[in-house]
Amino acid sequence: MVRNANDLGAGLIYITCGVAGLVMARGYGMGSALKMGPGYFPTVLAGLLIAIGVVSLLRSLRGPVVGRPRLAYRKLAFILVPVVLFGLLLRPAGLMVAVPVLVIGSARASEHFRWWHAVALAGGLTVFSVLVFVKALGVPLPVLGSWFGS
């Protein structure tokens, strides 16, 4: 059976991406090798990727046993969810809300999380972002978003 979980996982990712690429590229027009359409190069690459995925799957059946990698799901979520929230909140709520949400949310991923540390850091970084990015560098970031009537 499967001996190398890493090769299995990577192989599955390659095959998934390859198949998705192949299916989507079908509608792009292949053209010919001499006059390539927009679908030609992606189709070749997707096919290659699937082949690599198959080799990786076959390889996972041999060799020394490598266990399933332990993923830090909780920490991963504590980093990625606040980043997505930042994107969602920036326009409607503005920097004053989005930065603290990002900082306090992501700070919880750490084992050394302290509420007051995170709040102080969030305050400091919000002020820093407004002063440096908005005032000094002139990035058109909303300080307060549409929810606050601006």
Add this chain to the structure above:
Amino acid sequence: MHDIWSNLGLGLATAVSPSNLLYCLIGVVLGTLVGVLPGLGPVATIAMLLPATFSLPPVASLIMLAGIYYGAQYGGSTTAILVNVPGETSSVVTALDGYQMARQGRAGVALATAALASFFAGTVSTVLLALFAPPLAELALRFGPAEYFALMVLGLVASIVLARGSLLHAVGMLVLGLLLGLVGTDVTSGVPRFTFDLPDLADGVGFVVVAMGVFGLGEIVRSLESEDGRSLLAQRVSGLWPTRADLRQMAAPILRGTLLGAALGILPGGGAMLASFSAYALEKRLARDPDRFGRGAIEGVAAPEAANNAGAQTSFIPMLTLGIPSNPVMALMIGALIIQGIQPGPSVMTEQPQLFWGLVASMWIGNLFLVVLNLPLVGLWVRLITVPYQLLYPAILVFCAIGVFSLNNTTFDVYPMAIFGLFGYLFVKLGCEPAPMLLGFILGPMMEEYLRRALLLSRGDPTVFVRRPLSASMLALAAVGLFLVLSPAIRKKREQAFTEE
């Protein structure tokens, strides 16, 4: 020869203007900073700062960004020696002997060795850059689409040969990157590809977005997995100056490390990290008593430090002369040039001589700054090492998020960054090195375009690639490389070289 001196003179004149000196200083200080701080590398830093270079003149922005890259090679060694945690991947091997030297009370000597080795390597590779870039650019001016395509094939093969870890996954990540690079509107036909009908994806996913996701967010999650406090070995570093015996012992390794690093830096997929690994392996093989390695051998600090700095600097050669990035940092440099409205390629040197030579000269000045920054001021950086990571990474996240927004002033880019953060973390956990993916990502669309253009020009005759001598020899070289790396004997050796630490 005369040309070189007058060119270097022009470069020096550009680089020593007060504002350029300032940007050089800012660059190397930032570089040392990110080198010292683990979990924040030059790729993520340059990606974050890229939008801020919009308003700078091209020379200043390139000088500053370059300073970050080679500065990080200096800073990374400080952490490696004093804390046994490499600040950068390129200083992983420095930690082996450097930390042991520090434990024997020779931290100062180890730091001085690293700085001297880096400075020597930096000086030599500045000269190499000045010597070899112009003829290469001249050759590249004669390149047609067929040659460019062949060159990219050669580059991709080289990056597979030199990639760390599993060969299969190096190829897999590369092809995945090539495919992901095609997201967006096809230049030739105007057909949107892999865009899921989202208008935000019509221009594709930005390279900076991918780099920040994979190397910024992914790296943060990985660093958070093991949050052990970092304990400093020496609060105060004294006895910086190496003895005469030390100097004699390090001279040859520095020279070998410099040459090896400079050679590997030019190759795609090479750069600083590979250079330091190979230099360490070489010294160990050449040593009369290899047992000393890992127990505080000064050669084990000198050679890799020289190699990583030389590699960092010579990796600018293909970027500046051919417009082809050899590693993710160089891809960002190309991004910086494009932001400034400069199309990277062989014509940069003739059309923008003060840009090219100013950058070259600034590297030498930057190396001088770095020696000063890293030897007398080492105490300052030592204190920074103790900044707790839980205060650092939320700040990195804020800079990444705002940096990605400011690229196109759209919040959409934040989401692909999060997705690539997930990918970056997953791939590393699965034992797939993500660097080839980034290389493929940037080269994918270029390769497709040159391939189509070459075939169009030859009226669909595919033999164009072998009929033109330059392109044929590059493809032949790529075939030899591929054959070598697939032959079982070499494959075994290659895997040994990367596990040997």
